[in-house]
Each structure stands twice: as C-alpha cells, then as structure tokens.
Amino acid sequence: MLEHGELGVRPLRLAAATDTYTLSGQGVETYEPRFTFHGFRYAEVEGWPGELDPSAVEAVVLHTDMARTGWFESSHELVDRLHENVVWGMRGNFLDIPTDCPQRDERLGWTGDIQVFAPTASFLYDCSGMLGGWLRDLAAEQLAREDPVPPLVVPDVLPPEFGAAPHAVWADAAVLVPWTLYQRFGDVGVLQAQYPSMRAWVEVAARLVAEGGGLWRQDFQLGDWLDPAAPPEDPGAARTDGDLVANAYAARSADVLAETARLLGEKDDAARYEELARSVRAAFAQEFVTPAGRTASDAQSAYALALCFALLPTERQRAGAAQRLAYIVRKAGFRIATGFAGTPLICDALCAGGEPQLAYRMLLEQGCPSWLYPVTMGATTVWERWDSMLPDGSINPGEMTSFNHYALGAVADWLHRTVAGLQAAEPGWRRLRVAPVPGGGLTFAKAAHETPYGRAEAGWRIEDGSLVVEVLVPPNTRAEVRLPGDGEVFEVGSGRRTFRRPYTAPAWPPAAIRLPFGNPE
Numbered sequence: 478m479l480e481h482g483e484l485g486v487r488p489l490r491l492a493a494a495t496d497t498y499t500l501s502g503q504g505v506e507t508y509e510p511r512f513t514f515h516g517f518r519y520a521e522v523e524g525w526p527g528e529l530d531p532s533a534v535e536a537v538v539l540h541t542d543m544a545r546t547g548w549f550e551s552s553h554e555l556v557d558r559l560h561e562n563v564v565w566g567m568r569g570n571f572l573d574i575p576t577d578c579p580q581r582d583e584r585l586g587w588t589g590d591i592q593v594f595a596p597t598a599s600f601l602y603d604c605s606g607m608l609g610g611w612l613r614d615l616a617a618e619q620l621a622r623e624d625p626v627p628p629l630v631v632p633d634v635l636p637p638e639f640g641a642a643p644h645a646v647w648a649d650a651a652v653l654v655p656w657t658l659y660q661r662f663g664d665v666g667v668l669q670a671q672y673p674s675m676r677a678w679v680e681v682a683a684r685l686v687a688e689g690g691g692l693w694r695q696d697f698q699l700g701d702w703l704d705p706a707a708p709p710e711d712p713g714a715a716r717t718d719g720d721l722v723a724n725a726y727a728a729r730s731a732d733v734l735a736e737t738a739r740l741l742g743e744k745d746d747a748a749r750y751e752e753l754a755r756s757v758r759a760a761f762a763q764e765f766v767t768p769a770g771r772t773a774s775d776a777q778s779a780y781a782l783a784l785c786f787a788l789l790p791t792e793r794q795r796a797g798a799a800q801r802l803a804y805i806v807r808k809a810g811f812r813i814a815t816g817f818a819g820t821p822l823i824c825d826a827l828c829a830g831g832e833p834q835l836a837y838r839m840l841l842e843q844g845c846p847s848w849l850y851p852v853t854m855g856a857t858t859v860w861e862r863w864d865s866m867l868p869d870g871s872i873n874p875g876e877m878t879s880f881n882h883y884a885l886g887a888v889a890d891w892l893h894r895t896v897a898g899l900q901a902a903e904p905g906w907r908r909l910r911v912a913p914v915p916g917g918g919l920t921f922a923k924a925a926h927e928t929p930y931g932r933a934e935a936g937w938r939i940e941d942g943s944l945v946v947e948v949l950v951p952p953n954t955r956a957e958v959r960l961p962g963d964g965e966v967f968e969v970g971s972g973r974r975t976f977r978r979p980y981t982a983p984a985w986p987p988a989a990i991r992l993p994f995g996n997p998e
Contacts, residue, residue, distance in 0.1 A: 488878045491582040516579025547600040551922040563886035566858040578879040585630040589647035596890040599661035616674035625677040627651040644699045645723035651678040652730040663905015691760040701816035705846040705863045709875030716776035725782040728757040770797020778819025781826035799830025808990045811842040821887035837917030859886035897924030899935035909956035911935040944980035
C-alpha cells in the first residue's frame, strides 16, 4: 500500500519483498521469479535507464488453477466493489494452500481463516480439489501428533509453543471445512476421507469439556480474533469471552460430526456426538445465557453465535437474544463489532431475529469500522483489520496489519444466499432454494453459480411498484422458490421462471439509538 505517497512496507515485517536481477548483457532478457511470489498493490522500480514506460513492467496474477463459479451484482456500487474485493482477496491467497496473506513474512495456511471463509470460497470458485488436498494435509499433521489437535497452520511450520494449546474456530476447521465441501459439492467421499480427523478433534473437545466439568475452560482462546475494539498491540482482546466462543464451537462441531456419522452409517458415533452436542448446549445455556436471553458477553458476536448455532433452548431466550442483538447494533450506530468468529454470522443472526433491514444497514455503513469503510478508502482486497488503514491515510500501527486477508470477507456468503437469495437446498445443488430478502434501498440484486448440473441464477428487481423475481434452474434439478412479503412457496423444475408481485419497500433507513451524549462518529 501507499502511506502518504510512499510505499508502506512496515506491515511486511521481515519480508524484504525486493527482487534484484543482474543483466547478462546478452540481448533481450525476461525475468519472472519461479520460487517466490509477492503480494502487493504498488511496486517501486529503481535504476531504470531513461524514462520508465509503465507498459514495460507487467504484474502477473498467480493463484491455483480454479474455475470461477460464482458471481454477484446489485444496484449498490460500493457493495459490488466489496464483493470484487472478496474475489481478489481469495485469488491472492489461494496459491497451493489457502494462506492468510500473500505479502508479509507469513503466508501460512491458517485453519481458522479458511474455516470461516470456506462457504464463500466454494461459491466463488471450484476449490474442491485444492481444499480437499489441503484437508488431507491437515489430517496428516493432526493425526501424527500425540494429542490429535489440528495445528493452527497447515503445513505446520510454527514453533512448538504456538501449537501447544487447542483453539476453537481454528481447530474446528477439521470438522467444518469438510462439511462445507460436502454441502457445496455433494461429494460424500470428502467426509469419508476426513472422518478420522473430524472424529479425533471432537474427541479432544469432548475430553476438554469433561475436564472442565461440562464446559471447555481455557486461560486463553484466539476466540473472536481481531474484534475492532481490540487495541493494535493486543488483537485477541475481544468483547466476547473466549470460553463462550469455544463452547459454542464445541456444540457446533459435535452436531456436524453427529450428522456426518449418520451419513456414513456410523450409528454409535452419531448417538455419542449428538449427546455431546446436547450436553454442551445445555451447559452453555446455563453458564452463558440468562432465562431472558442475555448472554454473558453482551456483544454482537456472542448473540450471533448463540442464535446461529442453536444454543438457546427456549423461545423466550431466542426472542430476547434477537431483541438484544438488534438493540446493541442500533446503539453502535450500525458499526460492526465482530472479529473472526462473529463476522460470518452477524447478518444471518439479525435475519433470524426478524431484522433483515438492520443487517442491510450494517452492511451499508461506511464509517469505521464497517465492511464499506475500506472500500471508501480505495481498498481492492479485504483487510485483516477493519481499520488496517486509518482515516488519515496512515497504516494501523499494530503488527497484525495486512491489506489482503479474506476472513472478514465471509459476509459475501450472506450476499449470495440472502440478498440475492441463491443457495443449495441439498448437497451438491441437486435442489436449489431461492429466497431473496430485498431491502437496504437496493433496487436489484442477483447471483449466479455454476453448479454440477449447469448454471443457476436468482435475482430480483423493483420496477413500477412491483417486485420481479427471476430464477434459472439447471437441467435435472428442482428449486423451492419463496417469494418475499407473503412468503408464497413454489416448487419448480429446470428452466427460467419469472414471478411478479406488488411490492412496498420496507421503511428505510432504520434508526440508530440516539443517546443524549452523542453517538459514535
């Protein structure tokens, strides 16, 4: 990046990011590195003879050879730019392994990053082969350990002290990434191949839960990493308690493993892990949730996890949590307040609580921190921190400051599934579900995905007081179409369909809670 007109190299840390080439003097020479790559937006060329013609230098885009399979567009220019930033961030980081960043002295296959981003990645590109291979590496690293905790990075090249303790969200990649690949590509083989790894991690989690008297308790969790409230020098200082995050994920992974066991005919395992999930959910509700639905950490990520991972046993708690989440989102002036754990879930949690317009309002917020703040600052990829660049154009002083980290771009999955309304209703897209949720003052949105059966499309537009929903269903598949407003449901076969209904847009914009002493800037 440029910082006040100069190359901002401090975030590269120890990466020199400099190529030196000595000409032989024998005719025209072409140099292209074969054993390294550089993540960058701006480059500096020194020692050029004469005046430099920019066309004399070519930047080559490198990433694993994957077919593009997903697209999104809307009537909102900044949202479309955000989506393209997500795509570019993925391209820059899917190079042999799913890395966290392509530029500084790291470029590691962090398990937590891909765990939260896999649903978005598997819509945008056919990454089944690449991620399937990476998961085999994860299993090899994990099962070679005396205590089979998945490493924080794959390949595991960190010093031993970094991988000594298990961390929720990151270790759960062993379970949740295979499940995502099965859901998106329909290949039960990935579950069969990864089942020993999936099972080994949940057995570790079960032991940790038992040792904690029914809940996983640990001095430190990466948890809701890079919560925007965390200071630059302490990126793990989140508003949501690490144990709350860990136990939410323990229940989620146990649920998924139970379902996987049922699919694979492992009946005893299915019963065991279903009971584990039930017991952790019950302990979670007792430890972290009041009877009225308040969570111990009164924070966006805590409520998002509780609502999206089915951790609230009573209707009163679910309703109370949804109301409280809506309140704190409005009180925050619609600024995002989530890190790695909460960001993929916050918009879904608001929609589950009956507040889709609050999700839109949060999506469209441009103040810092928000998804669109980096876009207004000229970002072309997704940043590691919500404020990797400060409003004055200076780079965040924290050591963890990258301008190409895809994790916070996980919101694109919500754009595909909810804003445009296109998602798989069965693994591998044999059945589609089309259920768009218009709002946010947008006048149209649409998504397309190349399924194994052909191209699927879903979208909507507002014209002349009507809402027009258009669907393209691939051959040999069927779709359930749920229209906004009256919620009427249609079952349709392959081909293109158009539905038109009278439409009154919801009130916009929703109001923030105005406090007597002023709101956040």
